[in-house]
Amino acid sequence: MRRAGLVLIVAVALTSGLGRAGLLGPGVALAAPGSTTVPCATVLWGTCDTRATASGYQYRYHDGMLERIPVGGGGTGGGRRAANCGQNCPDDPAEVCELLELVGPNPEMSVAERAQYDQTMAGCNNYLIPVANAVPIAAVQAALNDYLREKVLPKPTIVIAPSGRSFANLATILYTPVSESYTFNVDEPVQATISAVPHYRWEFGDGQVGPDAPGRPYDAAISPRDHPDDYVSHQYDRAGQYQVTLTVTWQGTFTVPGVAQAFPLNAVVLAAAQPLVVDEASGVLIHND
Numbered sequence: 001m002r003r004a005g006l007v008l009i010v011a012v013a014l015t016s017g018l019g020r021a022g023l024l025g026p027g028v029a030l031a032a033p034g035s036t037t038v039p040c041a042t043v044l045w046g047t048c049d050t051r052a053t054a055s056g057y058q059y060r061y062h063d064g065m066l067e068r069i070p071v072g073g074g075g076t077g078g079g080r081r082a083a084n085c086g087q088n089c090p091d092d093p094a095e096v097c098e099l100l101e102l103v104g105p106n107p108e109m110s111v112a113e114r115a116q117y118d119q120t121m122a123g124c125n126n127y128l129i130p131v132a133n134a135v136p137i138a139a140v141q142a143a144l145n146d147y148l149r150e151k152v153l154p155k156p157t158i159v160i161a162p163s164g165r166s167f168a169n170l171a172t173i174l175y176t177p178v179s180e181s182y183t184f185n186v187d188e189p190v191q192a193t194i195s196a197v198p199h200y201r202w203e204f205g206d207g208q209v210g211p212d213a214p215g216r217p218y219d220a221a222i223s224p225r226d227h228p229d230d231y232v233s234h235q236y237d238r239a240g241q242y243q244v245t246l247t248v249t250w251q252g253t254f255t256v257p258g259v260a261q262a263f264p265l266n267a268v269v270l271a272a273a274q275p276l277v278v279d280e281a282s283g284v285l286i287h288n289d
Contacts, residue, residue, distance in 0.1 A: 051257035051258065052071045052257050052258070053191045053257050056070060056071055057069060057070050057071055057257075058071055058256075058257045058258025058259075059190065059256040059257060059258045059259050060258060060259065061137065061256075061259045061261070061263075062134075063098075064136060064137050064138070065134040065135065065136055065137065066134065066135045066136075066137055066140060066190055066256060066259075067133065067134040067135075068133045068134075069258070097120075097121070097123075097124035100117065100120060100121060100124070101121065101124065105117050105118075135189055135190060137263060139189065140189050140190055140192075140254075140263075141263065141264075141265055141266065143188070143189045144186065144189075144192070144194060144252075144254055144265055145252075145265050145266050145268060147186065148194070148196065148250065148252060148265070148268050149268050149270075152182065152184065152194075153182065153196065153250055153268060153270060154177075154178055154179070155270055155272065156176050156178050156246050156248045156270055156271065156272040157176060157177065157178075157272055158174060158175075158176055158244055158246050158272050158273075158274040159174065159175050159176065159177070159217070160172060160173070160174050160244065160274060160276055161173045161174075161217070161218045164275070164276065164277065165276070165277045165278075165279060166236065166276060166277075166278050166279070167239075167278065167279050167280070168236050168237060168238050168239050168278055168279070168280055169235060169236070169237070170235065171224050171225070171231075171233045171234070171235050172233060172234050172235070172236065172276070172278075173215070173217075173218050173224060173231050173232070173233045174202065174210070174215055174232045174233065174234070174244060174246075175214060175215030175216050175217055175231075175232060176200070176214050176215060176246055176248070176272075177214075178198060178200075178214055178248055179198075180197070180198065180214060181195070181196065181197050181198075182194070182195070182196045182250075183195045183196075190256055191256065191257065192254040192255065192256045193254060193255050193256075194252055194253075194254045194265075195252060195253055195254070195262075196250045196251065196252035196265075196268075197250070197251050197252075198214075198248045198249065198250050198251075199212050199248070199249045199250075199251065200212050200213055200214055200246065200247075200248055201246070201247040201248075201249070202232055202234075202244070202245075202246055203244070203245040203246075203247075204234045204236075204242065204244055205242030205243045205244055205245070205276065206236060206237070206242060208234060210232050210234060211232060213232055214232070215231060215232030215233075216230060216231060216232075218231075236278045238278070238280075239278050239279050239280040240278055241275065241276070241277055241278075242275070242276045242277075242278060243273055243274070243275055243276070244273065244274045244275075244276050245271065245272070245273045246271065246272050246273075246274075247269060247270075247271045248269070248270050248271070249267050249268070249269050250267065250268040250269075250270070251265075251267055252264075252265035252267075252268070253265060
């Protein structure tokens with residue numbers, strides 16, 4: 001949807017005789033490859049990321065592909081020019097070139113505007129050539145999702161106190177030792193930093209559910225009655241056999257050097273179940289004078 005809107009802006013600007021100066025708003029010119037930075041609010045890339053890999057390259061995200069480019073220029077991808085981050089950052093020259101090529105020159109352009117257009121397009125040759133080392137973002141997302149599910153994220157476990165048994169009308173305390181966040185680096189299929197945050201769904205087996213929290217072990221100094229928000233706990237109304245289920249849904253994103261935006265990952269859902277026997281509490285006479 002965003003690309004369609006940008007194409008429409010380019011088309012309107014060129015067909016109305018505004019040339020490149022009107023593409024991004026009043027008084028803002030569309031930057032040609034290799035030019036200086038322009039205000040972030042008017043360009044495709046609202047921020048910039050100057051990180052580079054240890055191997056001396058960055059990535060560029062373009063048309064659903066992650067493309068490796070050498071830092072400082074060179075290569076088929078055209079390189080990445082220096083950027084002043086913060087209030088100013090670079091536009092994506094490949095986006096500029098593709099949009100200009102798609103629309104083409106306007107017959108109503110002045111001689112100066114046509115010369116400017118031709119000069120810009122002359123610098124676009126490298127950007128319009130398909131790049132062999134580009135990786136589809138969908139393939140990266142699928143590989144990282146598999147990696148998260150199979151090798152990184154811990155399988156949830158459930159700890160119940162009292163252990164395996166409880167009593168009706170008594171608070172049963174539950175928790176899972178699953179961390180509340182993960183951040184780590186990967187090298188394949190791209191060099192990326194992954195961040196993942198879990199959401200918890202407790203089902204106590206009697207139709208009731210618990211909070212979105214991992215819980216904590218019982219601490220004699222912290223009363224569940226006085227500090228209920230510190231625990232995941234549940235009180236069963238009647239005796240019986242129940243199955244407690246915990247579903248942990250991990251929401252993740254990843255970033256790559258050179259690309260400011262964070263890319264989403266599909267949710268990874270992991271679950272655990274634990275049987276629980278709830279007995280009926282009864283009074284016992286232990287002393288009679």
